Amino acid sequence: MPTFLSRSAARLGWALAAVLSVAVALFSYRYVTFAGLLADNVMANLMARPWIAVHAGGAATALLVGCFQFLPAVRRRRPLHRWLGRLYAAGCLIGGGAALVLAPTTTAGPVAAFGFGVLGVLWIWTTVQAWRAAHARRFDDHRRWMIRSFALTFGAVTLRLYLPIGPMLGLDFMQTYVAVSWLSWVPNLAIVEAYLRRESGRNGEHRSLLTDPVSSRA
Numbered sequence: 001m002p003t004f005l006s007r008s009a010a011r012l013g014w015a016l017a018a019v020l021s022v023a024v025a026l027f028s029y030r031y032v033t034f035a036g037l038l039a040d041n042v043m044a045n046l047m048a049r050p051w052i053a054v055h056a057g058g059a060a061t062a063l064l065v066g067c068f069q070f071l072p073a074v075r076r077r078r079p080l081h082r083w084l085g086r087l088y089a090a091g092c093l094i095g096g097g098a099a100l101v102l103a104p105t106t107t108a109g110p111v112a113a114f115g116f117g118v119l120g121v122l123w124i125w126t127t128v129q130a131w132r133a134a135h136a137r138r139f140d141d142h143r144r145w146m147i148r149s150f151a152l153t154f155g156a157v158t159l160r161l162y163l164p165i166g167p168m169l170g171l172d173f174m175q176t177y178v179a180v181s182w183l184s185w186v187p188n189l190a191i192v193e194a195y196l197r198r199e200s201g202r203n204g205e206h207r208s209l210l211t212d213p214v215s216s217r218a
């Protein structure tokens, strides 16, 4: 049974993740129109036009709606949950497909290309698995695959949180960029995988702190 403390921590964690997700998503839409502050290294990518616009449009939409799907109040409104889910999955597939076009030509070199490439494949794969599970009415599998998918979507937030750390450690921007092409998502996936394993190990525990962060039940 989740304690009052663990439930409060889950609520706070969800609120923080939601604020960061919405902020990064809204700020990323500038790439859809190529207007505003654009990163030079990204615009130097040979495939930047038009693929950054396609990527940022799809990925930012997934990031914008994804965290709200974890609210029980949204999931209880079935049509809303389904429509947001379709929007989320479309965003992941469009954003992920465009990411696979962009990854090989990143100016950050082969290690970053591989990091973004593996992330793109896993992002599409986890989202397709979640969609198939929902379609087959295997809702517990659906929930678990969506948690994995969103952990990868959230990589857009962790990437931007980690980018300023490299220069503090004496790394230049490109070295930092290469490192975060992996570090932005591998720990996210490891953390949710450990959480899901622990959860399935606890017999009789059906309430999930990740998908029920703001439930009123204690």
Ligand code: HEM
Binding pocket: 024, 025, 028, 031, 039, 041, 042, 045, 052, 055, 056, 059, 060, 061, 062, 063, 095, 096, 099, 100, 102, 103, 105, 106, 107, 108, 116, 117, 119, 120, 121, 123, 152, 153, 154, 155, 156
């Ligand atoms: C999770 C899978 C993702 C993959 C595989 C991925 C991959 C990429 C790649 C390869 C680039 C080009 C980098 C370069 O040329 O050096 C890029 C840039 C970008 N991505 Fe993603 N991305 C993902 C998720 C997201 C999400 C969820 C967002 C939503 C906000 C996002 C927003 C952007 C933006 C705005 C850029 C332009 C660069 C910047 O300002 O940092 N990406 N991404």
